[in-house]
Amino acid sequence: MEYKAFIIFLIIANHLFAKDIFVSPIGNDKGNGTQENPYATFYKALAEVNKLAGKEAVTVWFKEGTYYLDRTIQIGSDYSGTSNKPVVFSALPGAKVVIKGSKRLENLHWNQYKDGIYVTQLPSALEFDQLFIDDERQIRARFPNYDYDNPLRGGKGYQQVTGGTDRRYDEWFSYNPKTFSNKIWNNPKTGIVHAYQSHNWGNMQYRIATVNREENKVYLDEGGWQLQRNFGVGGKGSKGSWYFIENIFEELDVPGEWFLDKESNLLYYYPATGVSLREAKVEVPVIKDFIQLKGSKESPVKNIQFKGFYFTQSSYTFMEEYEPVARGDWAIHRGGVIFMEGTEDCLVEGCSFEYIGGNGVFMSAYNRNNKVSGCRFVHTGESAVCFVGSPSAVRFYQTWDDKEIDGKDWNEMRKNMDLKPGPKTSDYPKECVVENSIMHDFGDVGKQVAGVYISMSHKIKASHNTIYNCPRAGICINDGTWGGHIIEFNDIWETARETGEHGPFNSWGRERQWKGSRGSDEHFLxxxxxxxxxxxxxxxxxxxxxxxxxISAGNWTIDLDDGSSYFEIYNNLNLGSTIKLRDGMARKVFNNITVSAVPLGWHVWPKESEDEIYKNIFVISGIIPGKKQPTKRFIRDVRLPVETKWSTNYDNNLYWNINHPNDFDVLENVNMEAWQKRGYDLNAVVGNPNFVDPINGNYQVKEDSPALKLGFKNFPMDKFGHQMTRIVPFGGEFSEEKTVSLVADNRASTGAKIYFTLDGSEPNTHSLEYSKPFQITSTTLLKAKTFNSNGIPVGFTTEAKFKKVTTVSYPSWLSTLLAGKYEGANEKKSVKALEKEVHGALMINIADDPDLIDATGGYDFGCYIKSIDAKKAKMWLNAGLKSDWVIQQINKHKIQNIADLEKYLKKYQGQKVTVIAVRDYNSKKFKVHIDK
Known part of the structure; x- marks a missing residue:
C-alpha cells in the first residue's frame, strides 16, 4: 500500500508541473497515454512527445515489464526540451523496465535433428548473430568449444596459430593439424575468426575464405579493421596469436551451442541442461543502436533524459565499419545502445547496459554538458562509455593506418602543417561527465576496449567509477587533444587481463609535437x-x-605513453604496479603512493622535460611475476637524457624497499648516495612510511610517519569508486572469518535501509536488514540493495563473492608488505635478459626484457643495441647504426636473438649484407660490411 500511495502522490505532484505520458507492455497505442489507458510502445510515446517538447516539461513513465524495439529510435532537435522544461523518459520508481533490441520467436516447432540437436523453421530473411534462451546468451557453434571455467585468452576455448602473415590485412594463418578440428566443414565461408594481434594489443575478426587442409592454413576474407597498427595474426609457439572460429555448423557439438542456416532459414540448437524448448523464451537481437540522438552544433538535441532503464540484447557490431582514431592504437565503431551526436545537456541516469553487442553510450562529434550517471555496464561487446570527436576538429590529423596500411609518409604529411593552437571546429565532446557508475566484465567480443574511452575531446570528467575485469583499459585517453580532463575517485583493478603492454589508465599524446617516440630534439618538438x-x-x-x-608486460597503473604531456598526477594509490612516464612534457607527479615489485618506468624523456616528481611514497615490495629474485631498484630508466638533469624538482620523496632495506638501488647499480650526488632527492627519506591498515585497504600513514615531515599529505581511502550500495571489502578469499560492512547508496534520503542476502537471492524489504558490520564464516555470495524510506529500491543490487580457503594466497607485493620482509625463496638468480658484446656493440635479447619492448615501440624480437664502443664497433658505425636500434633481419634471415645474429654474422663474414633494423615505429636498411 505504501508503494502505491507513493506512486499516486508522485503522479499528482508531477501533473502540477508537467505533462505525464504513460507506457505499459499491456497498453494500447490507440489509447490516450494516461495512467489508466497507457500506450504500448516507445514509438507512440515519442510521437506524442514531439507535439509537446519545448512547450512544457514532459515525462514519459514506463510501467514495469519488457519492451521490444524492432527499429532504432531516432530523436532529432525537434524533440528537445529546455533547462526548465526537460523531456524525460523514465521507469516508474521501483519498476524494472527492460528495453530489448531483440525479437521474441514464438510458435516455434522444434524437431529432433541428431545427437541431442534440435531444429526449427524460421521466417524468411530473419538474420541474427546472437541467441538468447531465457535471457541467457548462448554460444554460436565454434571451435574450440567455449571454456566456461576460463573464457579468457589462454583458456581451453582458444588455440594458437603456428604462423601467419602477421600484417593487416591478414591473408592467412596456419594451424596445428594435431589439435585443429578434424570435422569436415562443408561451408567454411560462414565462419568468423576471432584472433588476437601478434603483439597482443587487441583482437580482430575476419570472415573465412577457405580452409586448406593440405597446407594446414585458414585463408581469410574481409575483416581486420577492428584495431590499428600493421601487426596482424602471426607468431609461433608461445608467441603465436590466440584464436577461435565461430559460426561453423559442423562444430555444433555441445549443449548451449546454436547455428543459423541463413539459406534455409533453419535454427539449430543443442539445448543446455534443464532447458525445455517447449517452454523456453527464445529471443534474437535485430538492431544495434537502440536510441540515437542526432542534431548538429547549429541545432542540437537538448535537455533529454533517460532514467532507470535496463537495456539488453543488441546485435554485435564487430563486422560493421570501424575507423582508426588519431595516432592512438585503437579503432572504433561509432555506435552505441545510446548514441549521441549534436547534443547538449542530455542525461543518462540509473540505466543498466547488459549483454549488448557493441558500445554502451557513445558521444560522437559535437556534444556539450552531457552526463552519464549512476549506470551499470556489464557484458558489453565493446566499450562502456565513449567520447570521440570528429577528425575534422583536429588541425593536423594522422592515423597509423595512414603510414602502416596506406603507405603515406608522416613527414611528408607534415609539410605546410596547420600550426594554430586548439581545435579547428567545435565537432567534439566538451565538458561531459561519466560518474558514479559500475563497469565490469565488458569487452566480450572486442578486446581493445575501455570502461571510459576519450578521444579528440576537451574537459571530460570521469569520477567515482568502479571499473574491473576487462581485457584492456579501465580508462583510456587516446590522444592529446585537447586535455582538461579530470580523472578522479575511480576504483580500477583487474584490467588488461587478455592484452599486454597497457595500463589500467592509459594515454597517448602523439600530436603535432610528436615525430618518433624518442624524446630527443629530433623526434619531440x-x-x-x-x-x-x-x-x-x-x-x-x-x-x-x-x-x-x-600481470602482463607493461601493465603500469598509470601509463602515460608516447607524447602524453601536461598531466597533474596526485593523491593516487597505486598497488601492484607503478607509474610510467614516456616521452612528454611537464608531468607533475606528487603525493602519490606506489606499492609494488615493479620499478617506476621513466622512459625517453626529452631534455628539460619540466617533469616534477616530489613528495611521493615509493615502496618496493616482493618479486615481479615470472622472476626469481625480489626487486632491488626503484626506477627502471630507459634512454633518459644524460646531458641535463631529468628534473629540477625531483625531491622530498620517501623510499622504502622491503626486500632490500639497506642495500637497495635507486637505479641499476646506483644507490641513494650516488643518486643524491647527481642532484636528485637531496631531502629524501629512506624508511617505513607506517601505513595505518594495509590489509584492510587503508594506506594512509600514521602520525609518526616520516612522509608527513617531507610534506606528504594523507588523502581519503574510502571515496574510491561508485557511491551506490557498496560491500566492504568487495569479496575475496579468507581463511577463518571475514568482517563485512555495507554502505548505503549516497543518493538515498534519510530513513533509507540496506537489505541483503547471503544465498545469492535478490534482496527485498523482507530480506536481512543491515545494522552493523557482520562476520562471514563460509563461502558466500552476498547481495545488497538500498531502499528508501518508502521501500522503493535505489540503484542496483551489488554482489560480492567471498571464498573460504585454508590459506589465503596474496600476490608477492602484498604478502611481502604484510610480513614486513621478503620471505620468498631467492636462492636462484633471476633470468636476466641476455646482454652480449657483438663486434663492439652491446646487444640485448629484447624478447626477454618487457620494459624494453614497451619502451622501443612494441618490438618483441631482435637484438637491441644498448651501446656502441666507438673504437671496436666500426662496422656498425660505418653503416650508420647507432644505439637504440633493434636488429631484426640480415639479408633474408630473421634475427630472433643474439644467437641468430652471431650465426649469420659468421655465415657472411667478410661480406656486405643488408641489415634491417627498427626504432620508433620506423624500419630502415643498413649496408654492413662484416669484419673478419
Whole structure:
C-alpha cells in the first residue's frame, strides 16, 4: 500500500508541473497515454512527445515489464526540451523496465535433428548473430568449444596459430593439424575468426575464405579493421596469436551451442541442461543502436533524459565499419545502445547496459554538458562509455593506418602543417561527465576496449567509477587533444587481463609535437606541445591496482605513453604496479603512493622535460611475476637524457624497499648516495612510511610517519569508486572469518535501509536488514540493495563473492608488505635478459626484457643495441647504426636473438649484407660490411 500511495502522490505532484505520458507492455497505442489507458510502445510515446517538447516539461513513465524495439529510435532537435522544461523518459520508481533490441520467436516447432540437436523453421530473411534462451546468451557453434571455467585468452576455448602473415590485412594463418578440428566443414565461408594481434594489443575478426587442409592454413576474407597498427595474426609457439572460429555448423557439438542456416532459414540448437524448448523464451537481437540522438552544433538535441532503464540484447557490431582514431592504437565503431551526436545537456541516469553487442553510450562529434550517471555496464561487446570527436576538429590529423596500411609518409604529411593552437571546429565532446557508475566484465567480443574511452575531446570528467575485469583499459585517453580532463575517485583493478603492454589508465599524446617516440630534439618538438594539449589533465584520488599474481608486460597503473604531456598526477594509490612516464612534457607527479615489485618506468624523456616528481611514497615490495629474485631498484630508466638533469624538482620523496632495506638501488647499480650526488632527492627519506591498515585497504600513514615531515599529505581511502550500495571489502578469499560492512547508496534520503542476502537471492524489504558490520564464516555470495524510506529500491543490487580457503594466497607485493620482509625463496638468480658484446656493440635479447619492448615501440624480437664502443664497433658505425636500434633481419634471415645474429654474422663474414633494423615505429636498411 505504501508503494502505491507513493506512486499516486508522485503522479499528482508531477501533473502540477508537467505533462505525464504513460507506457505499459499491456497498453494500447490507440489509447490516450494516461495512467489508466497507457500506450504500448516507445514509438507512440515519442510521437506524442514531439507535439509537446519545448512547450512544457514532459515525462514519459514506463510501467514495469519488457519492451521490444524492432527499429532504432531516432530523436532529432525537434524533440528537445529546455533547462526548465526537460523531456524525460523514465521507469516508474521501483519498476524494472527492460528495453530489448531483440525479437521474441514464438510458435516455434522444434524437431529432433541428431545427437541431442534440435531444429526449427524460421521466417524468411530473419538474420541474427546472437541467441538468447531465457535471457541467457548462448554460444554460436565454434571451435574450440567455449571454456566456461576460463573464457579468457589462454583458456581451453582458444588455440594458437603456428604462423601467419602477421600484417593487416591478414591473408592467412596456419594451424596445428594435431589439435585443429578434424570435422569436415562443408561451408567454411560462414565462419568468423576471432584472433588476437601478434603483439597482443587487441583482437580482430575476419570472415573465412577457405580452409586448406593440405597446407594446414585458414585463408581469410574481409575483416581486420577492428584495431590499428600493421601487426596482424602471426607468431609461433608461445608467441603465436590466440584464436577461435565461430559460426561453423559442423562444430555444433555441445549443449548451449546454436547455428543459423541463413539459406534455409533453419535454427539449430543443442539445448543446455534443464532447458525445455517447449517452454523456453527464445529471443534474437535485430538492431544495434537502440536510441540515437542526432542534431548538429547549429541545432542540437537538448535537455533529454533517460532514467532507470535496463537495456539488453543488441546485435554485435564487430563486422560493421570501424575507423582508426588519431595516432592512438585503437579503432572504433561509432555506435552505441545510446548514441549521441549534436547534443547538449542530455542525461543518462540509473540505466543498466547488459549483454549488448557493441558500445554502451557513445558521444560522437559535437556534444556539450552531457552526463552519464549512476549506470551499470556489464557484458558489453565493446566499450562502456565513449567520447570521440570528429577528425575534422583536429588541425593536423594522422592515423597509423595512414603510414602502416596506406603507405603515406608522416613527414611528408607534415609539410605546410596547420600550426594554430586548439581545435579547428567545435565537432567534439566538451565538458561531459561519466560518474558514479559500475563497469565490469565488458569487452566480450572486442578486446581493445575501455570502461571510459576519450578521444579528440576537451574537459571530460570521469569520477567515482568502479571499473574491473576487462581485457584492456579501465580508462583510456587516446590522444592529446585537447586535455582538461579530470580523472578522479575511480576504483580500477583487474584490467588488461587478455592484452599486454597497457595500463589500467592509459594515454597517448602523439600530436603535432610528436615525430618518433624518442624524446630527443629530433623526434619531440617541445615548442609545439601546447598546440594540442591546451589544458592540463588531472589524475587524482584514484585507486588503481593489480591484485592478481601475474600481470602482463607493461601493465603500469598509470601509463602515460608516447607524447602524453601536461598531466597533474596526485593523491593516487597505486598497488601492484607503478607509474610510467614516456616521452612528454611537464608531468607533475606528487603525493602519490606506489606499492609494488615493479620499478617506476621513466622512459625517453626529452631534455628539460619540466617533469616534477616530489613528495611521493615509493615502496618496493616482493618479486615481479615470472622472476626469481625480489626487486632491488626503484626506477627502471630507459634512454633518459644524460646531458641535463631529468628534473629540477625531483625531491622530498620517501623510499622504502622491503626486500632490500639497506642495500637497495635507486637505479641499476646506483644507490641513494650516488643518486643524491647527481642532484636528485637531496631531502629524501629512506624508511617505513607506517601505513595505518594495509590489509584492510587503508594506506594512509600514521602520525609518526616520516612522509608527513617531507610534506606528504594523507588523502581519503574510502571515496574510491561508485557511491551506490557498496560491500566492504568487495569479496575475496579468507581463511577463518571475514568482517563485512555495507554502505548505503549516497543518493538515498534519510530513513533509507540496506537489505541483503547471503544465498545469492535478490534482496527485498523482507530480506536481512543491515545494522552493523557482520562476520562471514563460509563461502558466500552476498547481495545488497538500498531502499528508501518508502521501500522503493535505489540503484542496483551489488554482489560480492567471498571464498573460504585454508590459506589465503596474496600476490608477492602484498604478502611481502604484510610480513614486513621478503620471505620468498631467492636462492636462484633471476633470468636476466641476455646482454652480449657483438663486434663492439652491446646487444640485448629484447624478447626477454618487457620494459624494453614497451619502451622501443612494441618490438618483441631482435637484438637491441644498448651501446656502441666507438673504437671496436666500426662496422656498425660505418653503416650508420647507432644505439637504440633493434636488429631484426640480415639479408633474408630473421634475427630472433643474439644467437641468430652471431650465426649469420659468421655465415657472411667478410661480406656486405643488408641489415634491417627498427626504432620508433620506423624500419630502415643498413649496408654492413662484416669484419673478419
Amino acid at each position: 617541445k615548442e609545439l606541445t601546447k598546440l594540442d594539449a591546451i589544458d592540463n589533465v588531472i589524475i587524482r584520488n584514484n585507486r588503481i591496482a593489480n591484485y592478481r599474481k601475474s
